[in-house]
Amino acid sequence: RIILGIETSCDETSAAVVRDGREVLSNVIHSQIDLHQRYGGVVPELASRRHITTIIPAIDLALEQAGVTRDDIDAIAVTEGPGLAGSLLVGVNVAKTLALTWGLPLVPVNHLEGHIYANWLSLPGEEPVPPPEFPLVCLVVSGGHTELVFMRGHGEYELLGRTIDDAAGEAFDKGARILGLGYPGGPAIQRAAEKGRLGRFTFPRAWLGDSYDFSFSGLKTALLREVEKYRRPGPRKRRQKGDQPFLTHEPPEYAPNMPVNDLAADYQDAIVDVLAEKTIRAARETGAATVLLAGGVAANTLLRRRLTGALDIPVRYPPPILCTDNAAMIAGAAYYVQRRGVKAGLDLDAHPQLPLVTATAFPDD
Numbered sequence: 033r034i035i036l037g038i039e040t041s042c043d044e045t046s047a048a049v050v051r052d053g054r055e056v057l058s059n060v061i062h063s064q065i066d067l068h069q070r071y072g073g074v075v076p077e078l079a080s081r082r083h084i085t086t087i088i089p090a091i092d093l094a095l096e097q098a099g100v101t102r103d104d105i106d107a108i109a110v111t112e113g114p115g116l117a118g119s120l121l122v123g124v125n126v127a128k129t130l131a132l133t134w135g136l137p138l139v140p141v142n143h144l145e146g147h148i149y150a151n152w153l154s155l156p157g158e159e160p161v162p163p164p165e166f167p168l169v170c171l172v173v174s175g176g177h178t179e180l181v182f183m184r185g186h187g188e189y190e191l192l193g194r195t196i197d198d199a200a201g202e203a204f205d206k207g208a209r210i211l212g213l214g215y216p217g218g219p220a221i222q223r224a225a226e227k228g229r230l231g232r233f234t235f236p237r238a239w240l241g242d243s244y245d246f247s248f249s250g251l252k253t254a255l256l257r258e259v260e261k262y263r264r265p266g267p268r269k270r271r272q273k274g275d276q277p278f279l280t281h282e283p284p285e286y287a288p289n290m291p292v293n294d295l296a297a298d299y300q301d302a303i304v305d306v307l308a309e310k311t312i313r314a315a316r317e318t319g320a321a322t323v324l325l326a327g328g329v330a331a332n333t334l335l336r337r338r339l340t341g342a343l344d345i346p347v348r349y350p351p352p353i354l355c356t357d358n359a360a361m362i363a364g365a366a367y368y369v370q371r372r373g374v375k376a377g378l379d380l381d382a383h384p385q386l387p388l389v390t391a392t393a394f395p396d397d
């Protein structure tokens with residue numbers, strides 16, 4: 033089965049063609065980083081407007097790069113949530129229109145399920161990866177979510193724990209902003225940390241007893257406190273006429289001796305420490321056969337290393353391009369979603385708060 037996937041939940045406009053939930057034939061991603069960078073984060077109204085102008089060209093290109101026409105497509109998959117309402121609506125409405133005019137089934141996909149199923153995909157020209165073995169523990173770490181999930185089989189999600197405040201990706205993004213490293217923060221902190229020295233700063237780890245929950249807001253505050261010590265003395269700059277007050281991305285002025293790279297190294301270490309520790313414990317306690325990483329933070333090399341080094345079961349993570357938002361993961365997940373009989377009508381709506389629900393079990397084959 034060949035599925036066309038559409039993803040517009042946040043600030044990537046993406047269309048992709050995937051065969052049988054495994055083989056990526058094309059994966060077109062139009063990133064809006066240029067648009068949002070100056071604001072230091074995603075501006076929802078700008079995001080949805082950009083999705084409107086880029087989604088149709090992205091779909092055309094995805095079909096072309098896959099070497100298929102619309103006659104080869106068996107289903108249309110779209111992210112129904114979670115995400116930004118206005119952004120999701122663009123994808124949902126385009127998908128409904130295509131399903132109607134091409135006479136194809138419409139498959140609604142949970143964005144987080146998409147992130148998880150990125151682990152089943154192989155990129156064009158690459159050897160197909162063997163499917164991950166169940167039962168498994170999956171750490172979903174993205175810009176808006178941090179969830180530790182146990183899966184006995186396809187579509188069966190048992191929530192072991194989640195963040196009680198900031199998401200892991202959010203912690204990276206906010207940390208980068210505090211350090212003046214720009215947006216998106218994850219890759220920026222990782223790069224700075226690679227140049228830094230560990231152990232100069234002691235940042236808190238929120239263990240929250242032996243629960244599988246996470247908390248990162250205290251860590252962010254601790255970084256802010258440390259960084260405040262390097263703020264330049266003297267009066268703050270007066271606002272100039274014409275300054276736009278919502279441009280909050282400008283880093284405050286810091287003394288040039290602020291050890292940005294060292295701060296980034298210890299900050300990253302604190303985030304990764306808790307993520308890795310709890311995932312390792314969950315894998316042991318559940319007797320998992322595999323550990324999966326999913327979501328943008330799964331691209332983090334330190335996190336990958338920590339887990340691989342500590343466990344003697346396979347630790348799997350998608351290639352970086354499939355960790356952050358993309359439509360291939362949506363088209364991939366849709367294959368498994370469709371197998372359990374899920375489909376949507378033309379009344380499909382966007383669901384900004386959609387949780388990762390426990391769906392019907394389906395035997396692995």
Ligand code: ATP
Nearest residue numbers: 174175176177201217218219328329331332356357
């Ligand atoms: P959600 O999936 O929860 O709706 P999102 O779609 O915005 O949120 P993703 O696209 O999955 O999130 O991931 C983006 C996040 O991943 C950002 O917070 C970014 O900083 C983070 N990230 C990307 N690369 C890295 C990296 N190498 N190290 C750490 N974090 C990273």
Ligand code: MG
Nearest residue numbers: 042043044357
């Ligand atoms: Mg994004």
Ligand code: FE
Nearest residue numbers: 174175356357
């Ligand atoms: Fe995402």
